[in-house]
Amino acid sequence: MHSQRLLQVAAITALTSSVFANPIPPREPTDNIPRGSPLVTDEILLLDAPAFKSSEGDQWTASIRMFTHLRQIDSKIFSTALTTAIEALGIEIGNKASNVLERTKLFLAIPRSGIEVDLDIVGCESILTGETSKTGLLEQSIGIGACSGSLKQRVISGSAPGFFKDRQFESLLFPSLPTGFGVVSDVDDTIKVSHVLDTKLKLQAALVDDHVAVDGMPELYSKWDGELGNPAWFYLTGSPYQLYPSLRKFIFDEYPQGPMITKNITYTDIPNLFKYIVDEDVDEILGDYKITQLEKLRSFYPQKKFITIGDSTQADPEAYAEIARRYPDFIQCIFIRKVDGADNRFERFLSAFAGVPASKWTVFTEPSELLRLDVANGRCN
Missing domain, CATH: 3.40.50.1000 (HAD superfamily/HAD-like)
Incomplete structure (x- = not known):
């Protein structure tokens, strides 16, 4: 346990010193950008959703979760700071730098609050979500109607405006009966x-x-x-x-x-x-x-x-x-x-x-x- 604590301290010290050596702009929630529908500057992480039948016969409800944030620009400064800190612990990154960048980029994304999104669900009713929180998160159960077809997974899709075409984002809906x-x-x-x-x-x-x-x-x-x-x-x-x-x-x-x-x-x-x-x-x-x-x-x-x-x-x-x-x-x-x-x-x-x-x-x-x-x-x- 003691050695683990020492490693924790070393890890945090290494990372913090790397940040000071390579300053990174603060990632604070942004409140001075218009709310409502997504902007060209926004990106959305839409998580897969379970769906369940409500007490009203054939009506289904989906448990929607998403994260909305400002579009990220690859940062060489961020990459250098993070990889330096990890390697300072004796962890060899080698040819896995792409893994590091892919798995850490959302940690420093700037959240977007007050964003509501139109979603289309194959075979079900289209829905408008509520607004994301100050941390850019939304978790909401929303009625999606009777839904046609079999109980197979189906695509949930939405879009945010782009300069030349809409940017699509999607996830999967997993409907399941009350029993089983x-x-x-x-x-x-x-x-x-x-x-x-x-x-x-x-x-x-x-x-x-x-x-x-x-x-x-x-x-x-x-x-x-x-x-x-x-x-x-x-x-x-x-x-x-x-x-x-x-x-x-x-x-x-x-x-x-x-x-x-x-x-x-x-x-x-x-x-x-x-x-x-x-x-x-x-x-x-x-x-x-x-x-x-x-x-x-x-x-x-x-x-x-x-x-x-x-x-x-x-x-x-x-x-x-x-x-x-x-x-x-x-x-x-x-x-x-x-x-x-x-x-x-x-x-x-x-x-x-x-x-x-x-x-x-x-x-x-x-x-x-x-x-x-x-x-x-x-x-x-």
Whole structure:
């Protein structure tokens, strides 16, 4: 723990000194630009959205999330400051500089508040969103009508004006019936190698290295996708939305597709961004965050049976167990992957799952241990 703290201090010091050596304009929310529809100077990150049926018959509701910011200009100064700081920690960037720039650019984007966007959803009603907040974020449940066609994913699209043609932005809508199965999966060290317990390797995995799947997890998820009858997939991560584009691509390449739920955290300077990535004291915060998001999913799909899967590095056991105690019929199975170096004491799991039937939860080391289970029929161990 002590060595980890020393590395954190060194990391933040290295980055801060790089910023002083290479000044970067402050990234503060901008309030003196016109509000309303997007401008030619605006860009929009539209996240994939789940859709659920409301209590009014065939009417659907979409949970829309987006981030609006000023169009960014590539900054050589920013690139130099960031790569210098990372390399000062002994992390070799090599030919991965493009990864670093792609994964960090949204952290320093200038948010745009008061922006509302027209969205078209294939087979459903067009919608006008509410206004983005001071931090450029919008999270809103919006009615999208009856929607025609099958329950397959469909495109959500919008546009912002450009000099010569409209600039398009789009995401996917994932509609799912009130009944059936759903799967909630953690990301870091559950399906993606993230080294959450090692500050240096965590930073390297988050910003530099190509994302790598945990061995055996793509095969397990593919099996569940078939056995559970095309369940609704949700990827619930403690990572901030700024990492959404690269994480989304990784998940779509390796796992069943579904919306990813990220944390809404906005930064206005590089040192605070860096401090967040290397911070260890997030277990309780992440636990509360995941409980809140699981409560929200239950409000969308109160009749679904959910499989939840996470790992032992942070608060997944405690968060999933709390939801299982509150809503016994909502959670069918809970699976926790044991990560080397984490608190894997059996006493920890017994305490976390107090009040949850032992038949509902399993702690595993290798995904192959779960392949034999009949999860669809509630065989969780």
